[in-house]
Amino acid sequence: MKKLLVIGIGAGHPEHITVQAIKALNRAKVFFILDKGYANDDLLRLRRDICERYIEGDDYRLLQVRDPKREDDRQSYRHGIEHWHEQRAVLFEQLIAEQVTDDEPGAFLVWGDPALYDSTLRILERVLARARQVFDYQVIPGITSVQALAAQHRIALNRIGEPVVIITGRRLGQQQGVEIDNTVVMLDAHCGFERFVDQDLYIYWGAYLGTVDEILICGPLREVCEQIKRTRQAARAEKGWIMDTYLLRRAVD
Numbered sequence: 001m002k003k004l005l006v007i008g009i010g011a012g013h014p015e016h017i018t019v020q021a022i023k024a025l026n027r028a029k030v031f032f033i034l035d036k037g038y039a040n041d042d043l044l045r046l047r048r049d050i051c052e053r054y055i056e057g058d059d060y061r062l063l064q065v066r067d068p069k070r071e072d073d074r075q076s077y078r079h080g081i082e083h084w085h086e087q088r089a090v091l092f093e094q095l096i097a098e099q100v101t102d103d104e105p106g107a108f109l110v111w112g113d114p115a116l117y118d119s120t121l122r123i124l125e126r127v128l129a130r131a132r133q134v135f136d137y138q139v140i141p142g143i144t145s146v147q148a149l150a151a152q153h154r155i156a157l158n159r160i161g162e163p164v165v166i167i168t169g170r171r172l173g174q175q176q177g178v179e180i181d182n183t184v185v186m187l188d189a190h191c192g193f194e195r196f197v198d199q200d201l202y203i204y205w206g207a208y209l210g211t212v213d214e215i216l217i218c219g220p221l222r223e224v225c226e227q228i229k230r231t232r233q234a235a236r237a238e239k240g241w242i243m244d245t246y247l248l249r250r251a252v253d
């Protein structure tokens with residue numbers, strides 16, 4: 001049977017990769033590198049570097065494929081995502097049909113960990129449901145940007161016995177009137193933390209975590225809010241892209 005490996009490669013640091021992932025890299029024969037068509041060549045380069053660094057020998061192929069562009073659906077966010085996932089399922093199906101054989105496993109290199117805000121596993125389930133391709137797949141966990149954020153700030157995500165919530169910037173925007181605590185925010189293009197500046201919160205912010213361009217800022221939100229906004233805007237303008245994550249935490253009484 002055809003075999004696929006979904007390998008978490010960490011969120012930017014080339015050494016944030018597990019021994020299990022290195023072994024999986026050495027089992028795969030074709031790597032699908034999804035090019036999102038952004039200006040973020042850096043992210044493609046990191047995937048290539050990881051292959052060159054950890055794969056022994058050169059008996060493998062890297063296949064850079066253009067990821068279908070996600071069109072915003074004005075009627076429904078869910079419908080837009082659904083349509084995009086279907087397009088990606090068709091693409092994955094074609095790649096598996098044409099590039100993977102019983103003797104040559106294929107691999108998807110997933111940023112961070114495949115379990116966190118990544119659709120690769122959902123798309124593979126979709127491909128299986130379409131029943132045109134039969135394959136088995138294995139998931140190899142990776143270090144998430146959330147773990148990298150906590151490590152770089154040298155903090156635990158929760159205080160003793162407290163829960164941790166991980167949400168998107170979009171969802172944070174819907175949290176009007178909700179008490180925020182130990183909340184990790186990802187995929188926030190609009191500095192959603194600014195809306196909470198009047199609350200007594202502490203923020204731990206990190207951009208380009210694990211890379212040479214890493215930026216870390218932390219402090220009481222009302223004191224560092226403007227600094228983070230300015231820094232984020234300048235970095236994004238300079239590099240053409242940004243990935244940032246932050247933890248919002250209620251200050252202790």
Ligand SMILES: C[S@@+](CC[C@H](N)C(=O)[O-])C[C@H]1O[C@@H](n2cnc3c(N)ncnc32)[C@H](O)[C@@H]1O
Nearest residue numbers: 011012112113144145186187208209243244245
């Ligand atoms: C589509 S999600 C992918 C998350 C990934 N699967 C993970 O495990 O971290 C992309 C978001 O992850 C966060 N992210 C990923 N890499 C990052 C990095 N190196 N530094 C800061 N944030 C990062 C950002 O919030 C970004 O918008």
